[in-house]
Amino acid sequence: MDSSFDSLVRTLAKLPGLGRRSAERAALALVRQPTGLLASLVAALQRAAEEVRLCSLCGALTTQGHDPCRLCTDPARDASMLCVVEEPGDILAMERSGGFRGRYHALLGKLSPARATGPADLRVRELAARAAAGGFREIILAISTDVEGDATAAYVAETLRETGVTVTRLAFGLPADSGVGYSDPLTLKRALGGRQAV
Amino acid sequence: MDSSFDSLVRTLAKLPGLGRRSAERAALALVRQPTGLLASLVAALQRAAEEVRLCSLCGALTTQGHDPCRLCTDPARDASMLCVVEEPGDILAMERSGGFRGRYHALLGKLSPARATGPADLRVRELAARAAAGGFREIILAISTDVEGDATAAYVAETLRETGVTVTRLAFGLPADSGVGYSDPLTLKRALGGRQAV
Numbered sequence: 328m329d330s331s332f333d334s335l336v337r338t339l340a341k342l343p344g345l346g347r348r349s350a351e352r353a354a355l356a357l358v359r360q361p362t363g364l365l366a367s368l369v370a371a372l373q374r375a376a377e378e379v380r381l382c383s384l385c386g387a388l389t390t391q392g393h394d395p396c397r398l399c400t401d402p403a404r405d406a407s408m409l410c411v412v413e414e415p416g417d418i419l420a421m422e423r424s425g426g427f428r429g430r431y432h433a434l435l436g437k438l439s440p441a442r443a444t445g446p447a448d449l450r451v452r453e454l455a456a457r458a459a460a461g462g463f464r465e466i467i468l469a470i471s472t473d474v475e476g477d478a479t480a481a482y483v484a485e486t487l488r489e490t491g492v493t494v495t496r497l498a499f500g501l502p503a504d505s506g507v508g509y510s511d512p513l514t515l516k517r518a519l520g521g522r523q524a525v
Numbered sequence: 526m527d528s529s530f531d532s533l534v535r536t537l538a539k540l541p542g543l544g545r546r547s548a549e550r551a552a553l554a555l556v557r558q559p560t561g562l563l564a565s566l567v568a569a570l571q572r573a574a575e576e577v578r579l580c581s582l583c584g585a586l587t588t589q590g591h592d593p594c595r596l597c598t599d600p601a602r603d604a605s606m607l608c609v610v611e612e613p614g615d616i617l618a619m620e621r622s623g624g625f626r627g628r629y630h631a632l633l634g635k636l637s638p639a640r641a642t643g644p645a646d647l648r649v650r651e652l653a654a655r656a657a658a659g660g661f662r663e664i665i666l667a668i669s670t671d672v673e674g675d676a677t678a679a680y681v682a683e684t685l686r687e688t689g690v691t692v693t694r695l696a697f698g699l700p701a702d703s704g705v706g707y708s709d710p711l712t713l714k715r716a717l718g719g720r721q722a723v
Contacts, residue, residue: 331569331576332586338569341562342551349542355614356541357570358577358586359633364539369570371529371536372555376563378529379556388530388556416553435557 332358384457386433386450387418398422398431405429407464411454411483413437413471421469432457437471437479449479451486458490468496530556582655584631584648585616596620596629603627605662609652609681611635611669619667627665630655635669635677647677649684656688666694 332354340350357365382389382396389396398404398418408429412418418431434449458466466487470476484494499517501510510518530552538548555563580587580594587594596602596616606627610616616629632647656664664685668674682692697715699708708716 331572331588335569335573335577338562338566343554344547344550345542351614351617352542353540354573355612358573359579359613364536365570365574368536369567369574371533372563372567372570374529375533375552375556376567379533381557390529414553415557416549419549
């Protein structure tokens with residue numbers, strides 16, 4: 328009915344998590360108040376485009392003028408531990424967990440035949456170079472536990488083998504606040520395989 | 526961790542349908558490719574802000590320079606039938622249904638104590654003026670069937686009473702592709718009350 332409205336809907340629908348209908352609802356909310364929400368979103372996007380960068384060393388979110396990022400340069404962090412993740416957002420999640428205080432390396436993806444993402448599309452060469460440069464006792468693969476994540480973890484581990492650094496992967500098991508009756512068979516099988524003495 | 530990124534996440538989270546987590550995922554997708562998706566979104570937003578307007582007569586989406594809108598001026602549409610909806614998006618939905626070929630009037634909201642939306646916040650005065658100006662045989666209330674929609678429909682019907690125009694409301698009943706076993710008690714009760722000879 329209105330091409331600049333439709334074009335806004337189509338662009339919003341490209342964002343992860345927004346389908347056609349929710350993109351239409353979001354676009355309606357935006358054009359309902361073009362001097363309010365729409366203007367703030369344009370300003371926030373422009374500021375992010377100017378200021379937000381990915382750290383050239385680890386791939387985490389950082390700001391213009393802070394590259395390498397705070398996580399890479401903070402002397403209070405353990406420089407002998409490296410955590411490999413898929414996406415910058417995974418670094419945010421790891422930091423929220425409070426369980427890791429070392430350095431990071433984001434691959435910026437995972438191996439995926441469906442999305443035509445191969446080894447050359449991931450930051451694996453950069454990871455191998457960091458590992459070969461020395462200084463790491465352990466490299467932890469914090470990679471998703473689906474088929475594509477398993478393939479990515481296997482490929483990364485194989486690539487790192489010749490560096491001699493210990494490579495580990497996050498434990499498989501039951502998630503927090505869950506129960507045996509709610510768990511799928513593969514999760515249970517893996518949780519059994521990784522059972523620990525109490 | 527990064528204020529311009531956080532500010533983008535907070536702004537995106539104000540869009541209907543995007544929670545905190547999905548706003549973060551969307552923001553990450555945007556900053557991952559600032560010259561791609563982010564730039565197209567800024568362009569689409571700026572174009573929509575310049576070009577998209579709400580029709581001053583009916584409240585439908587229209588473009589700069591087309592006010593009143595195509596729906597208000599199309600001589601092929603039945604100018605004696607008026608359909609009252611809550612939002613501009615409801616007009617899109619009615620048009621997709623193909624069941625109505627008259628004029629529209631969007632209230633731009635519904636009565637809602639929870640959101641502090643009262644009669645003065647809705648375009649009811651404009652509706653009463655259109656109805657009093659004459660020319661309408663019937664005014665159809667296509668308003669949601671929740672408590673707030675019921676209150677809005679009752680208020681609008683009461684306001685229109687003195688114009689003498691017939692006011693109807695969309696039928697209550699079973700939705701398409703549904704079954705008795707899946708329907709809630711109120712829907713079933715209303716569908717029974719509105720049963721028709723076959």
